[in-house]
Amino acid sequence: MRGHDWINSRLPDELILEIFRNLDSKSSRDACSLVCRRWLTLERLSRDTIRIGASGSPDALVDLLARRFPNVTNVYIDERLSVSLPPDFDPPIASFSELTLWKKEKKEPTHLGCILYPEKLGRRRNASHSALSWLRLHFVSERSESGASESDSYCISDAGLTAVADGFVKLEKLSLIWCSNATSAGLRSVAEKCRFLKSLDLQGCYVGDQGLVAIGKCCRQLEVLNLRFCEGLTDTGLVELALGCGKTLKWLGVAACAKITDISLEAVGSHCSSLEFLSLDSEFVHNKGVLAVAKGCSLLKNLSLQCINVTDEALTAVGVFCLSLESLALYSFQRFTDKSLCAIGKGCKKLKSLMLSDCYFLSDKGLEAVAAGCSELAHLEVNGCHNIGTYGLESIGRSCMRLMELALLYCQKVGDEALSEVGKGCKYLEALHLVDCSIIGDDAIYSIATGCRSLKRLHIRRCYEVGSKGIIAVGENCKYLTDLSIRFCDRVGDEALVAIGQGCPFLRHLNVSGCHQIGDKGIVAIARGCPQLSYLDVSVLQNLRDMALAEVGEGCPLLKDIVVSHCRQITDVGLAHLVRSCKLLESCHMVYCPGITAAGVATVISSCTNMKKVLIEKAKVSERTQRRAGSVISYLCVDL
Template identity: 50%
Template sequence: MRGADLINLLLPDEILDEVLRRVAVSGAKRDLDACALVCRRWRRHDRATRRSAKLAASGARADEVLRLVAERFPALVEVSVDERISVEAAAAGPSCAAARSRRRPMYDVSPSGRRRRMSRSSNFGAHMSPFPLDQPGSDNETERTCLTDVGLTSLARGCKGLEKLSLVWCSSITSTGLVRISENCKNLSSLDLQACYIGDPGLIAIGEGCKLLRNLNLRFVEGTSDEGLIGLIKNCGQSLVSLGVATCAWMTDASLHAVGSHCPNLEFLSLESDHIKNEGVVSVAKGCRLLKTLKLQCMGAGDEALDAIGLFCSFLESLSLNNFEKFTDRSLSSIAKGCKNLTDLILNDCHLLTDRSLEFVARSCKKLARLKINGCQNMETAALEHIGRWCPGLLELSLIYCPRIQDSAFLEVGRGCSLLRSLYLVDCSRISDDALCYIAQGCKNLTELSIRRGYEIGDKALISFAENCKSLRELTLQFCERVSDAGLTAIAEGCPLRKLNLCGCQLITDNGLTAIARGCPDLVYLDISVLWSIGDMALAEIGEGCSQLKDIALSHCPEVTDVGLGHLVRGCLPLQSCQMVYCRRVSSTGIATIVSGCPKLKKLLVEEWKVSERTRRRAGSVLSFLCTGL
């Protein structure tokens, strides 16, 4: 009956709360916002139960925004504040176009509440400058428009049940703000202070007040010292499970000694420092024997440090070693002997490692599932052969700039690693079609293949994948100059792709893309940049055949014109992102066609001089311009 509110008459508060909770768990934020707009009762319940918020925090009203959020949503347990995004920029984003016209508050929590007019002066980017430690009274204009301790204090007092707090690039936050958090938010379990300029008193206060802290990220944190981290760890180290410290010039072995002494339950450690020596890593290994994930970039550490990891950390599952200049095969031998549960291994720019390293790992770590080798120039074919022989559970293999590995290595991988799902090859100059045929014939469960600058890769490999790998969904062939329409046609007939990158494959023409458009109707991502032979016919076929396409890149395509863009947008209504710079035959008319024909468009990268004033007014929030003034 019109005018009768039967739902609210029959629906008790408990059931309504459960409905909103399930929407929050399983649905998108816009679904929860829609619930809040049903009526005043639903809005009231949403405000009382909303649990998470993501906020832009650079702007003239940043502190007020955070205060309003804390007042209206007191049940928040997870708050993320990112100062790289201004309040004004967030309001001008494509997802907020409708909200802007209704003058909603400019924060990402709920559409409900009183509507306010916010300042539209542009401060985006200015907040990136560093500030002196604990000097909120600076006359710097940037600091006055950034989130400060005032806003953080409002959040602490209004949301005392806060459990997760992320402050990204909040450069005006000082120790005072963290002291307020520690005084009011006793249930805090996760704290991310990426690129914040806080001092030792703030960290010490968090340790004293937040005894349940489990996750701590101090990436790019300046202004503090060993004293602050040690003070925190001494007070709440027993509960700490995850710790990340990266590019912090102040950190020395003293902090790691404290970690080893007070964090027996630590499972995740990410450490990047040029000042850490063997002693610090050894202390962590001896004291944190439950470590499961370890990411190290310590220029001063060597074999002794990794020997200790292998000796004491038997539960280790994931190990990432980056830019080590001192450790040798001896280190990985120790890891292999002691860490039998290792499933993930990443080796970046470890120049002293040889084939013997991977032989140790392959023979001992039979659970290895993901392997990435980047820039380890002394590793040759034998290294990969060992993996193929001894690691039957391998799921992902990534080889980046490995110029000494040859085709024969992939014969063993194809024979022994039948479960392989993802293969990434970048700048591996000696790998040809034969290597990939071995993979295609042996690894028939492959779902993702990515090859960049594979100058010896051609149609023979693609035909083999089309015949054998019917589950292939993602294919990248960047600057594989021997790939032509024949190989692409075979892929279109045999593999229902969802993502395809053909950037720089100069032999591809309209015929190859026509085959893709007709054979891969589920395509959602397509990169056809730097294909000089394709034209409007290819775009017309894509528009007709790929109705689910969301992202397309067609920069440096000189034969594409406004006509082709018109055909494309008529069929690809879900299109959200488009890049088309240096398309000499595309004019302002073509850009206007994309804007007007794609209602879901979020980003369009073009040259600024091609955009008409009318298009700029209509879709300024989705336009990104190529920087041509450098």
């Protein structure tokens, strides 16, 4: 019957709640909350995640949200986010019961969350004005009573953490990112009232040992703990936490904590037998601490180390005791030699990911040992290890047939023969990254293209021996390619992009910045053959003209990001043709283009309603354009 509410009269609350929980779009959830009061209440009950930035008064905001959304289990407070509720902000339409924050970078939260934007909110005008007035008064009274500085008012304090603890009793995940005013007192409140806490991220917080001790005593289900840049902590706090949460802790990150030493790691090794992930960046940890973890945490699967005082002795122990290790990352080691990698290759048969960065004393011998022992290896990155060359990578190609991603950065001794072996043996390779590999050329790329036909991502930067021949082979053989970046490869010309346009219809990301031989013909071929293109960087292409941009506009309607900086022949005419069809465009970089004027900038701004960032010289922005879209315009700093 017309006008009869069949849904509300027939469906119970439990079923509507279940529907809300299964909606995969935040905008859909927001829309549902505006249907009626009942749906608004139920939608609030279904929210499980809130993400908060630096608002005008985060303590008051947390208190408000805690009363509005009682079933939240995940709270993310990140004071790096530039978000605010300005004193003069008075939206004509907004349901403040749903308004939580205004975020400049409009990104969806990882989980279904509570980032709700005013332009998407409801139409309950009277309620919005009263709620907004209440919060403004709350802000003013808080500031006047506390006498806090303006900067302090944008930082959550212990009162805010107490509100979190009182309001979100079901809390399981809490992230406090760079919350400089949070102390042990606030963390103690969370510990005492949020007994179900499983994940705690304190990155950049200056909390003391007492707060961490309280977490260890009260939160016996804690599994994840991030202590990166927590300069106020000492061994006392981490030792006590290991004693309390040792049976459940699985993930631990420590970086730039000068007062955390081997004593803490010995406690972790003794009590945290379930630990699976350890990220350690410290100048104050030595072999003793890493040895204790290796011997006590046999279930360790992921290990990341940047410790200049750790030597072969510690990493050898990892190879002997951590037989479940799947991922290993070593950064800036001056004391590791091939002896360490030989131990890893011998013991860690389940290793799937290996990253070696600036490990100057590792050579082909160590990489050969890993190849021989770790046949499950799927991801390998070698960055700045100057003694690793062609022979080591040949070993990987012969033995690691499951390799899916290979990155070679600043590897001056790796030649074509290495990638030829990878092409022959690694049929499942999907991603290849090459940066400043001076002796790798077309033969290597040809071998990869013909042998690894499942290749999806190819990134090449400043490899001056790579030319059109190799890229043509990619176009002819790798039809699933979605991401191609060939930056500053002077020998790549239009014929290469013609092959890509003809053979890679699924291409979404293309960067040919600095490839001076590429002009209109190559970009036109891409425009006509790659309709799914969403990102295009053609900066520093001196031969590119308006005709190419017009073709891109016609052939690539899904384009969201374009970079045309330093293209001297691009003019306002080309931009006009581009934006006529590319209505989804979100960012446009066009600095140092003499043919682009204020009129062209205005055309881009007025035509692209989804635009979030325009990078341009300040002199090319008219006052009218500035008034209309100042929030999305970024200026190149040229006034010195």
